[in-house]
Structures are given as C-alpha cells and as structure tokens.
C-alpha cells in the first residue's frame with residue numbers, strides 16, 4: 001500500500017510537476033544561517049534579506065506546521081513572443097502564481113485540494129512563498145543551486161518552485177544526478193551587467209536589474225547602473241541565458257495562454273502610450289511586482305531602454321515624455337534628451 005507521501009508525489013507527477021519532495025520542517029533550519037551568511041558577504045543586502053526572514057521561521061505564522069511539500073514545475077516549453085524577447089524576463093512572462101488561465105495554476109490548486117482530501121491541513125502563499133523555496137527544494141533533493149544562485153533541475157533553471165506547509169510529519173526525498181558547475185566556469189558572473197553577481201553565490205540584490213526594474217529602482221534617473229541595463233525593461237535573464245547548464249533547455253513548443261496578444265501591448269512604444277486603465281486591468285495583474293499606481297515605473301524603465309538602445313524613431317517618445325505629468329518620467333526623459341543631445 002502506498003504511503004501518504006507517495007500518493008502526493010504520484011499525484012504531482014500526474015499533474016506535470018517534474019519533481020516533488022517532502023521534508024520535515026526542521027530541515028529548513030539552515031536557511032536562517034544562509035541568510036546571515038549572505039548579509040555578512042554583502043552588508044548592503046541586509047535590508048533586502050530582512051524581508052526574507054519570515055521565510056526562515058514559518059512557525060511564527062503556522063505553529064501547527066510539521067513538514068514542507070515542495071515541487072518544481074518546468075516552464076521552458078513556452079514560446080517567447082518577439083516583442084518581449086530579451087526585454088521582459090521569462091519568469092515574469094510565464095508567471096503562474098496568479099494567472100488563473102495557466103494550466104500550472106490550476107494544477108497548483110488541484111494538488112492542494114488533493115492534499116486536503118487526504119486529511120492534511122495545508123498552507124501556501126502563492127505569491128511570495130511560505131518557506132525559503134530554493135533552500136527547501138535543495139533539502140528535498142529536487143535539484144541544485146548554481147553559482148548564479150538559481151535553482152536547477154534537469155530542465156535547467158527554467159522551473160517554478162511551489163511549497164506547502166502541512167500539519168503531518170512526513171519525509172520523501174527526491175534524488176538527482178545533476179553535475180556541479182564546471183570548475184573554471186564563471187560565465188554568469190562575467191555577464192552580469194551591473195556586477196550585482198560579483199562572485200559565486202554572492203550577489204547584491206539591490207544592484208540586480210531584476211530588482212531595479214521591478215519593485216526597486218524608484219529613482220532610476222539618478223541610478224548610474226541604469227545605463228548598463230542593455231535591452232532589459234522588466235527583469236533580467238542574462239546570468240541564466242549565458243549558463244551552459246541551460247543550453248538547449250528552452251524548448252518553445254507551446255503558447256502560453258493570452259501572452260501572444262498581451263505582448264502586442266508590451267513593445268517600448270506601446271508602453272509609452274499606455275493609459276492607466278489598460279495598465280491596471282491588463283498588465284499589472286500579471287506583472288504584480290509593480291503596483292497598480294505605478295505605470296510611471298514601466299515608462300521610466302522604457303525610457304531607460306530607449307536611451308540604452310537609441311534609434312531615431314524613439315526621439316518623439318522621449319521629447320513628449322519631457323512634458324509628462326509625472327515628475328520621474330520628466331526627470332528621466334530630460335536627462336536622456338540632454339545626454340543624447342536630441
């Protein structure tokens with residue numbers, strides 16, 4: 001007869017999860033130590049990692065928790081529309097956390113229902129997690145963390161991790177035979193445009209393009225690093241794209257629901273012309289790291305992109321933005337106009 005752990009794992013595989021492991025809650029203890037280690041290496045990251053502390057102590061919010069179920073679901077099968085390729089990071093394009101049309105979202109709801117039907121009390125936080133997800137996945141044997149800090153399975157780093165706390169003591173580890181990073185490889189570190197990733201497993205989160213173009217970067221016009229963002233508008237995949245362990249892992253076989261149509265509205269020009277209502281209803285629910293009131297942030301990101309990839313057709317957008325009612329947009333556009341002498 002199958003154990004409850006085996007039943008959960010079997011159901012997860014049926015639903016398309018690549019990996020599913022279960023660990024006792026005590027196995028996440030080491031996460032706090034990891035956070036402290038990171039802060040010691042990069043002291044300016046303290047504030048950022050303080051926000052992660054709740055993930056090191058789930059018992060504070062869930063005193064009944066006894067184990068963690070953690071799963072990996074690959075997303076490297078989806079086609080990336082040309083309009084957003086290299087401009088919007090793939091994890092956000094194929095974000096399944098809140099997208100009710102995505103099959104992975106439905107599977108997340110289904111596996112949770114299944115665990116409840118098995119008699120378990122479960123809790124998750126689909127948006128921001130209930131535990132340090134990469135740490136839990138590592139302990140559960142789902143894969144490995146590479147020098148660029150991303151979690152890899154045999155699908156490369158193109159996997160979403162999901163986790164649940166349960167009120168039952170359980171354990172069922174996965175195994176993997178992934179090779180470690182080649183000794184001499186440092187391609188991810190060399191490619192990082194802002195030097196946020198400065199050494200193996202060492203990064204300054206607040207200097208990362210992914211932070212500065214989403215929930216951080218509130219003062220991009222005065223952020224010197226913005227000139228190094230290249231073609232990034234929202235997020236950055238560079239340290240994953242250059243990784244040899246990701247070679248051939250992105251398949252582009254399937255359409256992600258609604259993305260092809262949405263991408264038409266996400267060109268630099270369309271974003272500059274976007275109105276608040278469209279942004280609030282169509283864009284923000286998917287790209288929720290920028291709040292409903294912060295369309296200006298997207299426009300500043302795009303102006304920055306236009307400066308870094310300047311062509312004459314961008315000139316009218318930059319000139320017009322100098323008259324915008326938002327001060328940050330004006331500041332960005334004015335400084336670009338001056339820099340480029342247009």
Ligand code: SF4
Pocket residue numbers: 191192193194195196197203207208209210236237238239240
């Ligand atoms: S996501 Fe981009 S900016 Fe951030 S560490 Fe990786 S390469 Fe650097």
Ligand code: SF4
Pocket residue numbers: 146147148149181182185186187188189242243244245
């Ligand atoms: S680029 Fe090289 S060092 Fe960086 S994560 Fe990939 S294999 Fe490891």
